[in-house]
Amino acid sequence: xxxxxxxxxxxxxxxxxxxxxxxxxxxxxxxxxxxxxxxxxxxxxxxxxxxxxxxxxxxxxxxxxxxxxxxxxxxxxxxxxxxxxxxxxxxxxxxxxxxxxxxxxxxxxxxxxxxxxxxxxxxxxxxxxxxxxxxxxxxxxxxxxxx
Numbered sequence: 516x517x518x519x520x521x522x523x524x525x526x527x528x529x530x531x532x533x534x535x536x537x538x539x540x541x542x543x544x545x546x547x548x549x550x551x552x553x554x555x556x557x558x559x560x561x562x563x564x565x566x567x568x569x570x571x572x573x574x575x576x577x578x579x580x581x582x583x584x585x586x587x588x589x590x591x592x593x594x595x596x597x598x599x600x601x602x603x604x605x606x607x608x609x610x611x612x613x614x615x616x617x618x619x620x621x622x623x624x625x626x627x628x629x630x631x632x633x634x635x636x637x638x639x640x641x642x643x644x645x646x647x648x649x650x651x652x653x654x655x656x657x658x659x660x661x662x
Contacts, residue, residue, distance in 0.1 A: 561624035572616040588619040598623030
């Protein structure tokens with residue numbers, strides 16, 4: 516009787532264990548795309564007379580680095596001021612042991628419109644180090660695909 520119980524326990528234990536082979540994720544090289552997208556310009560408004568402030572603090576780790584807490588301080592400032600982004604953000608960083616406190620100040624700005632690039636815009640983009648941008652509808656724009 517003991518042999519039957521032991522044998523049934525051994526069979527149950529061996530049959531309940533399953534082994535799953537874990538294979539590494541597949542990766543592929545990114546190919547240069549032939550997709551052409553139309554460049555857009557975002558206009559914004561800002562009040563450069565009022566500075567806004569946001570803060571963030573926490574314990575530093577491999578995941579939550581100073582950059583993480585800087586981003587959190589920016590998000591806090593933008594949510595408080597109800598703006599989209601900060602112009603000229605300045606950080607006051609205090610690290611004490613393993614914890615960090617970050618205070619950011621800057622000028623709040625809101626996006627007003629997003630529009631197509633015009634010929635006048637393309638000159639400014641080239642001067643500021645942007646790539647070659649062809650305004651939509653210019654004589655040098657890419658021909659429309661015929662169907």
